[in-house]
Amino acid sequence: MDRFLFVLGSNWQLSLAELDNYLIHSKNKGKIIDYSASTAIVEFDKLHKNRHYINDLMEIQFTLGGCQKIAQIYDFIDLKTVKDGFPLQIAKFKKVEAARIKILTVIEKIISGKSFIFPKIYESMFFAVSIYPNLYDDEYYSDVLVKHFLPFLNKGIMEILIKKGSVKTLYYKYPEKNLKSGNLNPIFPHILIKYRLLNENRAEIIFGFTENGVYLARTFTVDDPNFKKKIDEERPCKEFKSSISPKLSIQMLNFLNVFDRREKLKILDPFVGNGTILLFALLQDFQIYGSDIDPSKVKNTIRNINWLIELLEEEIPLFIDKRILKSDVKDLSKHFGYSFFDGICTEPYLGPYFLEKPYFNQVKELFETKLEPQFNNFFREAYKILKNENRICFVAPIITTVDGNDVQLNIEKIANANNFKLVPIIDPERFISKVDPKLQRFKKSSRSLIDAKKGQILLRKVYIFEKRGK
Secondary structure: OOEEEEEEOOOHHHHHHHHHHHHHHOOOOEEEEEEOOOEEEEEEOOHHHOOOHHHHHHHHHHHOOOEEEEEEEEEEEEHHHHHHHOOOOOOOHHHHHHHHHHHHHHHHHHOEOOOOOEOOOOOEEEEEEEEEOOOOOOHHHHHHHHHHHHHHHHHHHHHHHHHOOOOEEEEOOOOHHHHHHOOOOOOOHHHHHHOOOOOOOEEEEEEEEOOOEEEEEEEEEEOOHHHHHHHHHHOOOOOOOOOOOHHHHHHHHHOOOOOOOHHHOEEEEOOOOOOHHHHHHHHOOOEEEEEEOOHHHHHHHHHHHHHHHHHOOOOOOOOHHHHEEEOOHHHHHHHOOOOOEEEEEEOOOOOOOOOOOOOHHHHHHHHHHHHHHHHHHHHHHHHHHEEEEEEEEEEEEEEEOOOOOEEEOOHHHHHHHOOEEEOOOOOHHHOOOOOOHHHHHHOOOOOOEEEOOOOOOEEEEEEEEEEOOO
16 A cells, blocks of 8 residues: 655644544545644545546645645654764764665665656756754754755766766755754645646655654645735735735634535635635635625625636636625524525634734623624524534634633534534544654644644634534
């Protein structure tokens, strides 16, 4: 069974949860057999048997919001061999030399051939080595893998390719200041595209570390961040300070578990804002519907959707302007029929945009007077217009206060009162146990996950709920 390496997004926990959810519920069934804070190792049940499986990988890449790249794995080297060859402090030179020869021998076996990294040896070749660590804050990554292992790989792979017959072989050179400091990110997707590393005579060669060892792989598909960025930044109406990200929008749509016949499925965003979620739902072929209490937001969303359709050079769907309408969330069932929607995906109003941390009493008043009634109305109306046993995925706020407390709503209580049940965002039983506490802790955060950057006052907590059938 062939294995594939998925490079995870910056929120690796949310990316893992999304990927596992996809492997359970999509046509491309599979399992994550190993993972780190940067990569997931996947075995598919049947995908590898398809002659044109690369096309399937490209479809998966397009569907997932939290996946940067997908690479095919060709071999594995245990961690002891790597650390014998590249210890923190060298004590036995013969042991180091023997381990390094062993590493190069593995690389030489998989570097060229019909089913290996390069299909054949070319006169002119180019490669880039990307090292994905088990944890980015591990000193072994910054002090050893970046400063010593990477130069060794660049030199060794180049010499192997020349020995096999390549006349001119070059490799990607990282900025010298990053190499010296050890503060190095692997090749970003836009660099991979720029250097045409998906061409046959060019390659990104990934060394993906986990607690067990290092997986050797070649990248076959890559996310196109420029296109997402274009949609996010060039749409006519935008609001960056509080807008949900494209990546999170796509991930939340995937947590609805509706992967087949998307063109026939109706998705609602009842707090549409400027339409970020609906724009990416449209890209994923859903039938889109939206509402907002603010008429200017409704107009902005319609304008953004028409802009995207024109950008894609597609026909504007009939009555698209009738599907995005002004409505208070408490009145949704007046506009949409009973059990009309296949999924609801949204970022509700989370409170004002705080420039400074508020006081606990301010947040308590916000929750009691505005957010709790809003979420009650949301769940009550969602129960009426959502199909039985279908899902809603949304974010709720956690607000950090001056007093040092993180304040949040009891979302489960509100949902249960309206006949929705919480769906754990991950199944801990599907992930292997880890030694490192940071990785092991992921298995314990199964009910919901947070999407936030360090120092943010307002944190987004992602929830999935399912409508209980009668």
